[in-house]
Amino acid sequence: MKKELLPVVAALLPLCAAAQQRYNIVYIMTDDHTAQMLSAYDHRNIQTPNLDRVAQDGVKFTRSFVANSLSGPSRACMLTGKHSHKNGFTNNEHGIFNGAQQTMPKLLQKAGYQTALIGKWHLVSQPTGFDHWDILPAQGNYYNPDFYNADSSYVAKGYLTNIITDKAIHWLDEERDKSKPFALFVHHKACHRDWLPELKYLHEYEDKTFELPANFYDDYEGRKAAGLTEMEIGKDMTIDYDCKMLSPYSGSHLKDAYLNMIGRLNSRDRAIYDHFYDSLSLDFEKRHLTGRALTEFKFQRYM
Known part of the structure; x- marks a missing residue:
């Protein structure tokens, strides 16, 4: 079942880099993450206090329009600032992202930033514009996932969301050049189908009955194309x-x-x-x- 829900930017955190007088950037991207599952937008189903804190201290988008709702193509749009027909990566099934074109991380490098990418890439070609990258092959797996970087490929033990988060923190604390401003791209696979949870959360919502959306039994009248998806x-x-x-x-x-x-x-x-x-x-x-x-x-x- 194809998802219409766009991957969303969960946070964009500017932290002042005093030595450079320039902002550091942490860009956190989640996959197929509906706004109804961020309590900063809708608190009926779930509570996300840490993300809510980011939203409270920053900016919430309530009238935002997606350039492409699919996983890889949405990343290509974000990296290039171009619509899919212009950046050349239109769907997940075919094609390879052209990493030779201008991208945001390349511009940040040119401006003196150290750049890093950790987590889901899903663009087939090898990342460009990043001083450090450690990514999943294709969609990746939630449990004991495979990773690869410029030097090697390996299996990381544990649950994927925790692994990506820990890798990002480790790079910030131990690996980056602290004399430079940084731009860290943290790309999570969650909440992408097949929705496998960390085992300690298996029972989390077993006692909860979720309200059916008002359009749950939509007949798609007047919207034939939507009904055919x-x-x-x-x-x-x-x-x-x-x-x-x-x-x-x-x-x-x-x-x-x-x-x-x-x-x-x-x-x-x-x-x-x-x-x-x-x-x-x-x-x-x-x-x-x-x-x-x-x-x-x-x-x-x-x-």
């Missing part, structure tokens, strides 16, 4: 890959991909994961849900 929870969200229910009802074309993702867990963590989802899968199987009941079940699991 593969984005309907009832039709396009899978039971196994998306909802994590492994049962006789599952068996989508993405099932093997899901099993490969959770197969990256070590035996202890896999046991914790399976213990949680096995009971949910068994309960789901007994209920024999169909129609709207199944669609609403998928929505609650997704949330």
Whole structure:
């Protein structure tokens, strides 16, 4: 199911670099992160106090328009300041980002900044304009993810969001040239599909029932193109890959991909994961849900 939700900039933090009298930049980008899941914009479903603090001390965009809502193309727009048809990277399935063109990090380098990129890249070509980069191949994985940089490729142990954050902090504290202003780009994979949480949060919302959006059963009247997209929870969200229910009802074309993702867990963590989802899968199987009941079940699991 394709996501219409744009990756958003979670924070842009200017910190005064006294020696240079220029601002340092930390640019934090999350993936497919809806505004309804930032309590600075909508506090009904979740509380995000640290991001709210950034918003309170900075600027909130409430009338912002996306140049391209897809993962890689949105990054290309951000880096170049150009629409997709101008920067040449229009979708995730085909093409390679042309790193020879002018980009924001190159301009920052020219202005004397030290630049670094950590996390998701998803532009196929090797990053340019960064003095340091340590990135995921393609989409990356949430559990024990692969990374690569200019010197090597390796597996990082742990949960991806924590790993990216720790790498960013380590570069700030230990690796950067403190005589220069810096621009650090921290690109998270979360909240991108397949929505695998850190294990300690598996139970976080099990007792919560989320309100259905007003347009949940939209008939797309007068909007034929929107109705043809593969984005309907009832039709396009899978039971196994998306909802994590492994049962006789599952068996989508993405099932093997899901099993490969959770197969990256070590035996202890896999046991914790399976213990949680096995009971949910068994309960789901007994209920024999169909129609709207199944669609609403998928929505609650997704949330």
